[in-house]
Amino acid sequence: MDQNFWYLFSAYTLIWVGLFLYLFTIAGREKKLAEEIAELKAAVEELESKEEGRA
Amino acid sequence: MAGLATRLRITPFGLICLVGLVASLYLSLIWAPRERVMGDVQRIMYFHVASAWIAEFAFVLVGVSSVIYLWLRERRWDIVAYSAAEVGFVFCCFVMITGPIWGKPVWGTWWTWDPRLTFSMILWLIYVAYLMLRVYGDDMPQVKTFLAVLGILGTIDIPFIHFATMWWRGLHPDSLVMTEEGLGAGMEVDMRIALAVSAVVFTLLFFYLMQRRMALERLRDEAEDLRERVEHRHPGTVGA
Numbered sequence: 621m622d623q624n625f626w627y628l629f630s631a632y633t634l635i636w637v638g639l640f641l642y643l644f645t646i647a648g649r650e651k652k653l654a655e656e657i658a659e660l661k662a663a664v665e666e667l668e669s670k671e672e673g674r675a
Numbered sequence: 676m677a678g679l680a681t682r683l684r685i686t687p688f689g690l691i692c693l694v695g696l697v698a699s700l701y702l703s704l705i706w707a708p709r710e711r712v713m714g715d716v717q718r719i720m721y722f723h724v725a726s727a728w729i730a731e732f733a734f735v736l737v738g739v740s741s742v743i744y745l746w747l748r749e750r751r752w753d754i755v756a757y758s759a760a761e762v763g764f765v766f767c768c769f770v771m772i773t774g775p776i777w778g779k780p781v782w783g784t785w786w787t788w789d790p791r792l793t794f795s796m797i798l799w800l801i802y803v804a805y806l807m808l809r810v811y812g813d814d815m816p817q818v819k820t821f822l823a824v825l826g827i828l829g830t831i832d833i834p835f836i837h838f839a840t841m842w843w844r845g846l847h848p849d850s851l852v853m854t855e856e857g858l859g860a861g862m863e864v865d866m867r868i869a870l871a872v873s874a875v876v877f878t879l880l881f882f883y884l885m886q887r888r889m890a891l892e893r894l895r896d897e898a899e900d901l902r903e904r905v906e907h908r909h910p911g912t913v914g915a
Contacts, residue, residue, distance in 0.1 A: 624713075624714055624716035625715060627716050627776050627779065627780050628704075628715050628716050628718055628719060630776055631719045631722070631723070631772070631776045631777065632700070632704070632719075632722065634773070634776075635722050635726070635772075635773065638765065638768065638769060639765075639880075640683075642765050642884070643683045643685070643884075644683065646684075646884075646891060647682065647683045649891055650887075650890070650891055650894065651684075653891065653894040653895060654894065656898050657894065657897055657898050657901060660898060660901035660902060660905060661901060663901075663905050664901060664905055664908075667905065667908045667909055668908075671908070
């Protein structure tokens with residue numbers, strides 16, 4: 621085996637790990653925002669229905 | 676594999692990129708011939724050069740969209756600039772990591788203040804400054820203007836990175852892609868094909884990540900808009 625194999629292995633592994641970590645952070649942020657949007661939409665609807673009830 | 680794709684919310688375009696990455700990995704590690712002087716470690720080049728291309732291209736995109744943003748003041752161009760900066764930073768990190776890993780066995784050192792390496796480090800620092808400003812002051816209009824100016828000024832570094840090996844003597848090898856004899860004339864045909872495939876796949880990957888990142892920013896805007904609507908109807912509800 622080439623004595624420099626570990627350099628090659630480390631370089632490619634780090635790129636793949638980095639790429640997947642970045643994809644995980646994007647997916648995590650998307651999930652968190654989607655949940656927040658769902659909660660906020662529910663809050664807006666609740667407030668609007670209360671306002672309509674008062675009117 | 677399907678579970679991972681669902682968890683990462685990978686779209687069909689993302690799957691195409693993933694298949695392209697695997698194909699590129701095969702071409703780079705197995706199909707391309709072994710370089711006579713450096714040996715297998717030279718195979719780092721296929722992903723290192725492709726990452727460098729994206730890191731530079733992304734910052735040019737930051738600069739161009741910053742100019743348009745300053746001109747039109749439309750949020751969508753600000754989103755393009757921010758997304759390109761974040762995705763470009765990821766690829767710039769790949770360059771800054773794989774470069775020293777390649778340099779150590781070939782040059783005998785992890786780092787040297789070679790002109791191209793120095794200008795690449797400057798680009799990385801510009802990315803860091805840009806993203807830090809985004810994180811800490813993105814909601815202020817003056818900061819958005821300053822970010823756009825930084826985005827434009829930062830592009831000045833790109834030609835220095837690109838032509839550093841022609842303008843100054845250093846340890847970094849001359850460009851094998853853009854030579855006086857033609858594109859990729861300094862490499863064997865199989866190496867050229869492997870590098871071209873890597874560059875195309877990384878470009879597709881960049882646009883895929885940009886798409887995801889821009890969608891995320893639009894979600895953030897939607898959440899901000901809803902927060903304001905709740906706050907307007909019922910002050911003190913949000914963030915209490």
